Amino acid sequence: MxxxxxxxxxxxxxxxxxxxxxxxxxxxxxxxxxxxxxxxxxxxxxxxxxxxxxxxxxxxxxxxxxxxxxxxxxxxxxxxxxxxxxxxxxxxxxxxxxxxxxxxxxxxxxxxxGIRTAATAAVAIDAAAPARPLRVGVIGSGFEAQGLLSALAAVRDIAHVRVFSPTPASREKFVVIFRDALKGHIEPSVSAREAVEGADVVLCAARSRDETPVIRGEWLAPGMTVVSIGSTLPEQREVDEETIARASLIVADMPEEVAHDTGDMLAATRAGIAFAERLVPLSELVSGRVRRGPDDIVLYKSVGSAxxxxxxxxxxxxxxxxxxxxxxxxxxxxxxxx
Known part of the structure; x- marks a missing residue:
């Protein structure tokens, strides 16, 4: 002793x-x-x-x-x-x-x-998204989605927000929470696709009850940054295989865990989608060692980190x-x- x-x-x-x-x-x-x-x-x-x-x-x-x-x-x-x-x-x-x-x-x-997840996502967005007031699509209306938007609004100018949640009352409540802070530049959407359309940044914090993806790659436009924080275990899903296939850059806080322990990436592997060469640590993006092109779709996948x-x-x-x-x-x- x-x-x-x-x-x-x-x-x-x-x-x-x-x-x-x-x-x-x-x-x-x-x-x-x-x-x-x-x-x-x-x-x-x-x-x-x-x-x-x-x-x-x-x-x-x-x-x-x-x-x-x-x-x-x-x-x-x-x-x-x-x-x-x-x-x-x-x-x-x-x-x-x-x-x-x-x-x-x-x-x-x-x-x-909640604080570290949302603030780290804001770090990733700030490094990836264009240097202008951002148009934001939010999928989800709960604690995590509120944290993501709050953190982003604290460090970047927000031009407009659209939010989708399956329950109309929930998305209306989300709008009310942020209406004053965003000077009214926020509105509910009737579908996830509508919320994503025209966005610079998509904040996704909403897995479906049956674990089917809530973000579809076919909705994404060149130059978008997509944040996914809801699939952290093998049995969980949030984005589909096409999202991963279309992403020019996949940024991860814990690359090995994202690649091998999350349902989204495991599904992409089963579908034969190779992503290893496009998967980079968040530090590479923040430090400037990796840069995105103006038309690149960037996917930030987070499982959380000590x-x-x-x-x-x-x-x-x-x-x-x-x-x-x-x-x-x-x-x-x-x-x-x-």
Whole structure:
């Protein structure tokens, strides 16, 4: 066993606990966007962001995602416990200080997932979409779709939005939520195809109940950027095979997982569609090492990454300390000398 070092001796601050309400208070789209863009513009070795792991039980699972931040500040892990039987899940993000190895923070990760997913999508769109006010099509009207549009509107000018959701009341509610922020430049659509038509950017966050694709490649026009965040497991579908076939560039936050663990890409593989040469890491696009042509269709596929969780959690912790938000824990994990 190692020899414990007291927190006082180590000279480290106490562990800060941030509740879901704290995260809601501290959340800032621009700050998350800036932090994530800086991370993806850097070179992050694969060893710093290993593949996620999942332990499965009877109708339940525990997923872990770990990463070392390239900022030099923290390293951390997000744990997700979920039960399909109970229809419940819990999220926990832990951050460790890279200098002292002390436990800097424990954060309720419920909102972190939504913040990092939407803000990273905004990073991808900003790098891929034309430098003008954007025409946006949104497929879906729930929490994820609202986050995607909120994050994008925080960093780019929006010319117009069309939203489709299968339930008319849901898409009308979505319009009401964003009407003031977008100065009325938003309207519901009666079909997904209508929402996509004429868009520069398509935000897709809506799988169908029977897992049939909700985006069809035949709807896409040259120059479009399509964001797909809803197919993260082999049994899930969001875009069809033609979308993948027509994409000149397929950008992924975790290329290996996107290629081998998502239903959309597995379906494309079964259909004989070769995409390996068109699949690139998000960092290649953000850093400018890969560029799109003006008529290229770009597909951003996201499964989520521990890098996003840790970078977002770092941002939240920094804001919490500056604004004196959160609860200092009376006891914490004490580093040991090895």
């Amino acid at each position: 190692g020899i414990p070092i007291s927190a006082a001796t180590a000279g480290v601050p106490p562990t800060l606990f941030l509740t879901d309400a704290d995260v809601a208070l501290l959340a800032d789209w621009r700050a998350a966007f800036d932090a994530l863009r800086a991370a993806y513009a850097d070179t992050v070795p694969a060893a710093m962001v290993p593949p996620r792991t999942m332990a499965r039980g009877d109708g339940m699972w525990l997923r872990s995602l770990s990463a070392v931040s390239p900022s030099g500040g923290h390293m951390g892990c997000k744990l997700i416990s979920a039960s399909m039987k109970l229809r419940r899940a819990s999220y926990l993000v832990s951050l460790f200080d890279q200098e002292s190895m002390s436990l800097a923070a424990l954060i309720d990760g419920n909102r972190v997932t 890098l996003q969780d840790v970078i977002t959690a770092e941002m939240l912790l920094g804001r919490a300390r500056a604004l004196h938000v959160g609860t200092e824990m009376a006891h914490s994990i004490v580093p040991v000398a090895k």
